[in-house]
Amino acid sequence: MTNPEIQVAQALKSIARNQQVKSYIQQSSELYPLLLKAAKRFVTGENKQDGIEIANELISKGYLISLEYIGENTADLGECIKAKDEFLNLIEEMGSMSMKQTVSFDLSHIGLSIDPDTAYNHLLELAKKADQYGITLMISMEESSKTNKILDIYKKTTEQYPNVGITLQVHLYRSSGDIQELIHYPGKIRIVKGAYQESVEVALSRSKELNNRYLNLLEQLIEANHPVSIATHDEILIQEMEQRQFLKHPNVEIEMLYGIRPDLLKDLKSKEYKCKVYLTYGQEWYLYLCHRIAEYPENLYRAVTDMIDPSLTERCSSY
Numbered sequence: 001m002t003n004p005e006i007q008v009a010q011a012l013k014s015i016a017r018n019q020q021v022k023s024y025i026q027q028s029s030e031l032y033p034l035l036l037k038a039a040k041r042f043v044t045g046e047n048k049q050d051g052i053e054i055a056n057e058l059i060s061k062g063y064l065i066s067l068e069y070i071g072e073n074t075a076d077l078g079e080c081i082k083a084k085d086e087f088l089n090l091i092e093e094m095g096s097m098s099m100k101q102t103v104s105f106d107l108s109h110i111g112l113s114i115d116p117d118t119a120y121n122h123l124l125e126l127a128k129k130a131d132q133y134g135i136t137l138m139i140s141m142e143e144s145s146k147t148n149k150i151l152d153i154y155k156k157t158t159e160q161y162p163n164v165g166i167t168l169q170v171h172l173y174r175s176s177g178d179i180q181e182l183i184h185y186p187g188k189i190r191i192v193k194g195a196y197q198e199s200v201e202v203a204l205s206r207s208k209e210l211n212n213r214y215l216n217l218l219e220q221l222i223e224a225n226h227p228v229s230i231a232t233h234d235e236i237l238i239q240e241m242e243q244r245q246f247l248k249h250p251n252v253e254i255e256m257l258y259g260i261r262p263d264l265l266k267d268l269k270s271k272e273y274k275c276k277v278y279l280t281y282g283q284e285w286y287l288y289l290c291h292r293i294a295e296y297p298e299n300l301y302r303a304v305t306d307m308i309d310p311s312l313t314e315r316c317s318s319y
Helices: 003-016 019-027 031-039 048-060 077-096 116-133 144-158 175-182 208-223 235-243 262-270 285-295 299-308
Strands: 064-069 102-105 136-139 164-169 189-192 228-231 252-257 275-281
Touching: 048 064, 048 077, 048 275, 064 077, 064 252, 077 102, 077 116, 102 116, 116 136, 116 144, 116 164, 136 144, 144 164, 144 175, 164 175, 175 208, 189 208, 208 228, 208 235, 235 262, 252 262, 262 275
Parallel strands: 064 102, 064 275, 102 136, 136 164, 164 189, 189 228, 228 252, 252 275
Antiparallel strands: none
């Protein structure tokens, strides 16, 4: 990224978590519908049916899907219970349609911001329901300050429910050690570079060294024959993985966010690799939109285009 792009990314990450700005947008009859048009490039819609409809389209085209009801850092117990119940309803509906796919979520959406026991008990409910229908749950990773609590909850849950997976952020120095332990647990491991801003004492910045770490950790998982989801849009990394034949391994899938590089994922699927699309829905799309633009500031141009003419938004027809 250039310096101006870095400044834009940092500004977006800052306002994404500003509750005052978020509340202002949510209450604005002008801004809310305008920004929602931009968000719909990356978010399926505001309700469960939006997500399931697009999930079905993608499944019919041969993709795997992971579906998330957006939300994180929920500090009110009543709201955590509502989120947990929404996930239960989502799992129930997917199960009734024999949609044996993946449901993803942040533990802070279902109680971690209150206390670990709340998140753990809610997760057990979700895991039990998902297990009934052959559905996989994938726990997302959050800021490094939460990593120990998230991993502890994951480990306890997989003692009963092996259908629960975990995400690891390669940029955290600790991940090299974590993977040595997690490789002995049954859940699928999703590997990401890491999107959260962390101190230099805790994490690597985007660099060739980070890419090498990514490939090294991935190779360890593949050699151990452990189920893994490769979550990246980095073409340089993907080309290297193809050369090493990582994507041909039966326990490997490659996962990309809905609306980001559908052309690249479509090309990979044409080579008969397992390809997954990560879908989201819900009213908390504001934070998600800010993150997508922060990760790749050129998405700001697309956002402006979508606000002016939403018919140009790339949706399922691009896959």
